């Protein structure tokens with residue numbers, strides 16, 4: 001891995017702002033990521049995740065504030081091979097094989113990993129002789145991961161890395177990532193899969209409307225939402241009735257069994273029992289990351305972000 005300034009934060013964003021016409025995509029983001037942290041960036045569609053990532057990578061310039069990577073400007077950090085990135089729409093060159101593509105990227109860096117090692121770490125060694133235009137969406141993502149790894153970067157930035165992967169490929173991807181980060185690499189990944197954040201991130205940064213709404217461990221973010229989940233069999237209830245109960249932030253009703261996310265479970269439960277005295281089999285649990293997400297971004301399930309594009 002490339003040498004880094006041990007006292008510098010891996011990523012330091014200060015007062016970061018970016019506008020596109022009338023839209024403020026990023027609206028004053030302060031964030032410090034320590035070397036070795038694995039951080040998930042969560043948020044609904046349009047929250048400003050990709051715009052933030054673009055500024056960390058130096059692909060777009062902030063209108064205000066600063067982004068630093070290991071104490072350097074993004075452009076310097078990229079030039080020195082300190083950042084490896086895997087973007088949603090990173091194109092691959094159709095006429096080259098996978099090995100040739102990764103070799104080409106390696107040749108741009110001063111201290112690259114051997115191509116075979118990058119392919120192997122990304123679980124893409126079987127694809128080495130394939131041309132990019134013959135790859136499935138999930139295979140192309142593995143090749144993009146190999147490209148991100150080949151400079152042996154101290155910081156990996158991944159924008160929805162598993163969006164095109166089936167569940168088995170997704171599991172393999174995270175296994176490869178987990179082994180890789182055991183070596184101390186810093187990782188920032190944006191995802192719509194809350195279970196990925198729950199399972200793989202040391203820390204969760206939740207964005208909404210261009211700002212950070214919550215930042216902490218999964219447990220801390222859950223606690224910040226202060227929410228609980230109420231599960232009950234509620235005969236005769238319609239989803240709209242349950243959603244209308246006080247403090248309900250999300251509702252899922254299947255075959256008469258309701259799962260309610262509530263910001264105040266005592267008040268919700270009292271109202272539930274008053275309205276539906278036949279409610280039974282009641283359970284109350286600390287909210288999962290999903291209901292914390294919905295509470296903190298003030299969404300309901302109906303306008304939940306799509307899991308993948």
Ligand SMILES: Nc1ncnc2c1ncn2[C@@H]1O[C@H](COP(=O)(O)OP(=O)(O)OP(=O)(O)O)[C@@H](O)[C@H]1O
Nearest residue numbers: 020023024025043044045046047048049050051052
């Ligand atoms: N190049 C651009 N031109 C104009 N508006 C843009 C541009 N890029 C982003 N935006 C707007 O900025 C806001 C933030 O977008 P961004 O892509 O950063 O969100 P996101 O959190 O990454 O969303 P998603 O989860 O859908 O990828 C959105 O309202 C988007 O429409």
